[in-house]
Amino acid sequence: MGLAMRGLSPEQLAQYERDGFLVLPNFTAQEEVDAMRKRAGEIVDAFEPSTFTVFSTKGQEQHIDRYFLDSAGGVGCFFEEGAFDAEGRQIKPKALAINKIGHAMHDLDPVFHAWCYSEAVAALSRSLGFRRPLPTQSMYIFKQPGIGGEVVPHQDSTFLYTSPPSVIGYWLALEDATKLNGCLWAIPGSHKAGVQRRFLRRPDDTTHFDGAAPTYSDADFVPLEVASGSLVLLHGALVHRSEENRSPRSRHAFTLHVLEGAPGIEYPATNWLQRPAPAVPLYDEPERAQECA
Numbered sequence: 001m002g003l004a005m006r007g008l009s010p011e012q013l014a015q016y017e018r019d020g021f022l023v024l025p026n027f028t029a030q031e032e033v034d035a036m037r038k039r040a041g042e043i044v045d046a047f048e049p050s051t052f053t054v055f056s057t058k059g060q061e062q063h064i065d066r067y068f069l070d071s072a073g074g075v076g077c078f079f080e081e082g083a084f085d086a087e088g089r090q091i092k093p094k095a096l097a098i099n100k101i102g103h104a105m106h107d108l109d110p111v112f113h114a115w116c117y118s119e120a121v122a123a124l125s126r127s128l129g130f131r132r133p134l135p136t137q138s139m140y141i142f143k144q145p146g147i148g149g150e151v152v153p154h155q156d157s158t159f160l161y162t163s164p165p166s167v168i169g170y171w172l173a174l175e176d177a178t179k180l181n182g183c184l185w186a187i188p189g190s191h192k193a194g195v196q197r198r199f200l201r202r203p204d205d206t207t208h209f210d211g212a213a214p215t216y217s218d219a220d221f222v223p224l225e226v227a228s229g230s231l232v233l234l235h236g237a238l239v240h241r242s243e244e245n246r247s248p249r250s251r252h253a254f255t256l257h258v259l260e261g262a263p264g265i266e267y268p269a270t271n272w273l274q275r276p277a278p279a280v281p282l283y284d285e286p287e288r289a290q291e292c293a
């Protein structure tokens with residue numbers, strides 16, 4: 001039985017608790033990685049860009065982006081800003097122009113569902129202490145060659161808040177991620193400072209941040225260079241980012257965000273992501289909830 005099936009060792013858990021992230025090499029076999037990449041290619045092929053959204057975490061604009069909001073319960077494709085020239089003409093072929101696919105492949109797509117609901121992911125969730133883990137959001141991130149956009153420093157709990165906070169990101173490298181092609185960077189231990197701001201959805205479906213972006217020092221970030229098939233666990237309060245990809249090599253990754261769904265954990269109506277139907281838990285351990293109470 002592989003490392004992933006057994007869950008985390010006490011040393012790995014201690015490292016995760018200290019740093020707020022953990023790299024698990026060889027979490028997923030290359031055949032499964034290939035199947036996910038192939039499937040993403042098919043989704044993009046089938047995508048008819050009549051309505052589209054350029055995804056950027058930079059903008060603070062207050063507008064209703066229906067395509068984005070609806071992607072909470074669907075499979076939507078979002079363009080890279082750099083795929084268009086100043087006049088708005090698409091200058092990259094579709095397969096090299098998509099920033100990401102989101103946000104419900106874990107529910108709707110058989111290939112991504114199989115990975116998200118695998119025994120390996122469930123075992124990992126158990127050792128992280130989840131009692132009723134809810135796969136809530138999934139994204140396929142392309143980091144396209146030459147134009148792959150920057151992801152500015154953020155905490156995932158800003159976007160997927162629960163009270164108390166519980167989100168953990170399961171970030172799977174589908175290609176080798178290096179400093180050259182825009183790997184993740186994180187500030188070790190930053191998760192201990194708590195959640196700094198929230199991204200809120202108002203009753204009229206406009207969205208905004210409830211505070212300014214904190215400033216972080218570049219020198220505090222460490223690169224998380226990982227090989228294809230590696231999983232990176234990201235604590236919801238960990239400050240992380242990724243740089244533009246100016247290299248000729250893409251950096252595909254699939255990321256699943258899991259929330260605690262045990263009694264007493266509230267998912268606010270003010271989160272941008274409102275699912276059309278409740279998330280299906282990976283497992284449900286009410287008896288463990290009582291033990292802990």
Ligand SMILES: O=C(O)CCC(=O)C(=O)O
Pocket residue numbers: 141151156169171183184234240241242253255
């Ligand atoms: O893949 C990236 O560049 C950023 C991903 C990220 O922020 C996440 O999965 O939470």
Ligand SMILES: [Fe+2]
Pocket residue numbers: 154155156169240
């Ligand atoms: Fe993130």
